[in-house]
Every structure is written in C-alpha cells, then in structure tokens.
Amino acid sequence: MFNVDEILKIKAQKAEWEKKTAAALAKRPERKTGFVTSSDLEFDRCYTPDNIENFNYIDQLGMPGEYPYTRGVQATMYRGRHWTMRQYAGFGSASETNQRFKYLLENGVSGLSCAFDLPTQIGYDSDDMMAKGEVGKVGVAIDSLADMEVLFDGIPLDKVSTSMTINAPAAVLLAMYVALAEKQGVPPTAINGTIQNDILKEYSARGTYIFPPKESMRLITNIFEYCAKEVPNWNTISISGYHIREAGASAVQEIAFTLADGIAYVEAALNAGLKIDEFAPRLSFFFNAHLNFFEEIAKYRAARRIWAKLMKERFGATKEKSMMLRFHTQTAGCTLTAQQPDVNVVRVAFQAMSAVLGGTQSLHTNSKDEALALPTEASALLALRTQQVIGFETGAADTVDPLGGSYFIEALTDEIEAKVMKYIEHIDKLGGAVRAVEIGYIQKEIQESAYKYQKAIESGEQIVIGVNKFTMPEEVPTGLLKVDSTVEEHQVAALTKLKESRDKAKIREVLSELEAAAKTDANLMPFILNAVKEYATIGEICNILRGVFGEYTAPVMF
C-alpha cells in the first residue's frame, strides 16, 4: 500500500520526532511509563504508516460484505438497517417477563432476548430441591410449554426474533419455542432467533453445565442437524466470549478461547457427518464490549478476519455465509460499579459505541443498576435509549467501518490477530478446546488474568472511577428491582397442578422413547419435541438424559 521510499521517509521523520520528544520527556514526562492493555498490547505514542508497512488492503480488509469481512459482514452495514437492539430481560414469573418484553417492544427494541432462571438453565424443575431459593431470581422460571405460552402471550413469533440464553438444556427450550410457534400457527421455517447452546464456555467460565462434554457435544450437533433441515433461519449456537471475558479474560483471550470453542463445534459437527456449508452459516457469536475503546474495536475486526480464514482455509467452506462471523455484543457487566451507579450510563455508552464501530449485528446495553440488582423498567429504558442515540443521532452508523484504515486500528487488529492465532495453535497442540477445558488450561488462563486485573485495581494502576479514584460517600441505593418472593411458591403450585392434569401414561411413553433414543446415536430433537408437546417438564427431560449421559463434575481449582 505504501511505497518503499515513502515508508523510509516516514521512518526517518518519525525517528527524528521520537528523539525530540524523548528529550522533552525529562521535563514533561508522560502519565505512565507504558500504556498497556489487558491483553498486554502496548500502545505506541503515535501511529504512522510504518506501523503497518506491509499492509495489504485487498488481502487484509477487502470491501464490506466481502472476504475476509474485516470491515463487516454486509455491504451497507447500518446504512441499510441498524443492528438489532436486543435487550436481555427476564425475571420472576412468565407473566411478569411477558410484560417486560411488551414494554421493551413498545419502546423500540427490535428483538427479544430471554434470561432464564438458574434452575431452568441447569435443567431442574421449580419444585426440585436444588432449585430452592433460585426460582425466578436471575431470569424467568420455565418448567414446561405452559410457561412458554404465557411468556410469549400476545407476541407473534413470526414477527419477532428471540434470543434465548440457554445452554445445557438448549434443545428443550428450542423444542418448546418450535411447539409454541406451531400453536400460534407459525411454521418452524418462519421463526427467527438464537439459542446460546454453547456448552464449552459453561465449563470454562459460566457454570451452567449439566452433562459431560461428549454427550453435550452430541446434543449440540443434533441441533445443528435438525435446524439445517427444519428450522433454517435459526441461529443454532451463539459461541460466546462474553462470559469468558466477564470471568476475567483479556480481549485477546476472549477471542482466542471463543474461536477455539468454535473450531471444536465445527469439528464435532464434521465428525458427526454434517457438511460444513450446511451448518456453518447458522453459527453465530457473542462478544463483550469492555472498556478499552480501540482495543475492543480492533478485537471485533480481528475476530471476523480470523474466522473467515479458518473457515475457508482450515475447513474448506465455500459458501460466503459460512465464512462470515456474525455476532451479538453486550456491554461488560463486570465493569459496572455499585459505587456512583449513574456513572455506569457513561461506561455503557462508550462500550456500546465500540461495538457499533466494530460492526456488531445486535447489541444489548446494560442498565446502570446491574451491580446492585436486576434492572428496573426505567433503567432498562435508559439503556435502550443509549443505543438509539448512537444509532439515530451520532452519525456513527452512517458509513461502514469508519475506523478502517486508521494506522492505529489496523496495527491493533493485526497484533490481536497474531496473538489470538498463537493461543489457537497452542490449544490445537493440547488437543483442542474440549481437552483444554478438561485439563483446566482455559480456566487457569482466565483466572490468572482476573487476578492480575484485580491486583491492578488495588494498586491503583487500573483506575475505576468511584472505586479507587474520585470516590464519594455513597448513599444507600433505593428503588431497586426486587423479585417477588412469592414467585417460587406460585411456580411450584402451578407446576404441581400441571403435573396432575397431564395424561400420565402419555408422559411416561414420550419420556421412555426419549430414553431409548438417547442410548442410540439417533438425533434427539424429534423426541424432545414430542415430549415438550405433551407438557413434559424441563426437569423430567433433563433427568432422563442425566440417567443416560451422567453429569459433569468440574475440576476444582483456583
């Protein structure tokens, strides 16, 4: 891109400038001796063409919507349509969450995103001993299709796309959604949405696993296969770096471990006999928007380029859609402070802007009160409005990849790519992401970064406004959302009634068919679908699978 003479001239000029600047540093030192990110990327004082002297526009960037998709996966990006403004919501009962969904839809969200409570996420019914105290707390409690009917009451499933943060029992929730659509008269071919369905990051960072890796990977590939035939517009997985980052990973580690997980899913599907271009177009990703603005923007761009190359070169994908890394972004919950919580609004706005400048396909902006409780209606609305300001007022959405070609951003994108590839090569050597999780490698890496970050906060090297700088006496926060404490009681009562009202013989029949199928290598989706249609509960279905598959025991370490 730059000719040799020009680069030499720039280098000479820069060397001269660095010398002059260094001489002045004695009098006017910089704020720090080095400006280093969480990924150990050290920023230069100033970026010039010589930072990217071998830059090749066509190979490294290309045009938007074209390989290697560094600039974005669509030609027009947000000039055509904004990212999907998708606010994660869910708490208490299905009817309370239904009201929050409707409130968000009335105020302009363009997609739903459902949070489930922990019992649902771990495949326990609300009346299970293990569920005590957790029902409806961090999300909505779903026991059976009956709860889903209430959750989506008055929301036509052919008009809205829904993302469900559900992993170990993803097949069950997907089956419920398909069954519900059918009840609304909507065929599976007409529904849109995403299940997270990413078990590997549950083992390494998030904790809602049920079954061992091999059996979990089978369920996941069953879903890939089923959806390729029956639910073609469904995103069958959202391979997530979000929680890896929340658990403490750096930006580079977030991308490296997520893409390594992606490789593992692709390999599992190929081993199950699927063809790459059949399932790869429906793979999607989920990243974190953290605080270091430019590092984050470069991170998204690097992730797209690496995935495109992996899919084309390593896995021989030929369809363009197989090579496109499409992703959802959520602002970083772990950066929110309980202290001076209004300041979180500002953090979220910058994080959201980085996701937009990085070319996200959908976005959740956190609410300011989330270090204290689940968001209130008012704080959730402000978070949504933040996205709307970015999309409609700032002009950031009016040209594609506005920072493309910045010496700084391109140099960072290259550096992140190189560092990520080093990790991926190392994980390959260990035997892949599944193995790396089993031996605790990924957990250990994340934990070391988390501890390092905490130490940096405590030493004052990493500044957190309101926590270790510009602190003020804090007022006791008021007006927080409190989950109704009677939710568990009501949910258990409704479940008891449901269990009594069902055709017991029919339930036994569908569950024993599922059990028999689980013991073979049949695709389990049709069996799970049959079971949910008869109002078999998530606990009943997961317990059948626990019996056949066993449960995962995590290695305990710190």
Add this chain to the structure above:
Amino acid sequence: MERKIRALIAKPGLDGHDRGAKIICQALRDAGMEVIYTGLRQTPAQIVAAAIQEDVDVVGLSSLSGAHNHLFPPVRQLLNEQGAEDILVFGGGVIPAEDIEGLKEAGIAPIFTPGTSTQDVVDFLFDYFKDKE
C-alpha cells in the same frame, strides 16, 4: 509455630459466577492463609460437612444470584447444630444493602459487596483472629 488461618470459600446454590470467589481464594492464599475452594453448586449441608472435615476457622460464602437469604443462613445454622459455633461465616456477592442486616442477625457477617478490595477481606480476617488468640 503459629497456626495458619484455614478458610473455606464456598459457592452455595446454582450460581456460576465464581470470579470473585476465586479471587478471594487467591488473595487469602497470597496473604498466607490455607484456603480450600468448594467449587460450584454446593448445598449448605455439603459446605458444612467440608468445613468440619477440613477443620477450618472461617467459611466465606459467595452468591450473585439473589438467593443469599435462602442459602447463607442454613450454613450458620447447620454449623451451630454440629457444635461448630466458633467457625466464622462471612459473605460476598451482589447483596442489596437492605439484606445485610438480616444476614448479620442470622450470623453471617461481614458481607463484602462489589468493589471491595481483597486487602480489606485479608485485613478483616487477620484482625478477627488476632483478637481471638
């Protein structure tokens, strides 16, 4: 030789957020304490059994799921029932200010909330056990 403080850090309930719990483990260990971590999804009974078996001085409970009022008090109660009244139980996580008093009354104190420095936890424990000697 002076006995080191032995601590059990535990995750009761179904919550999978253990970044904080593990950081506390590391910080206490770096401060010279002996630390055992239970891992995720422990019932109060499992935590109490581990605390007694490991002969710990202190149990730290972490929850970010909002289930603390259901999960923390039974740990204290079961310890007392088994004659382990002397084991200190403290907590941490996303715990609303209005719940802290109730937990204290149930014998869970202090409660460390988001933004706490690990040094504060370490200092608290050293102070607490110094007074005990």
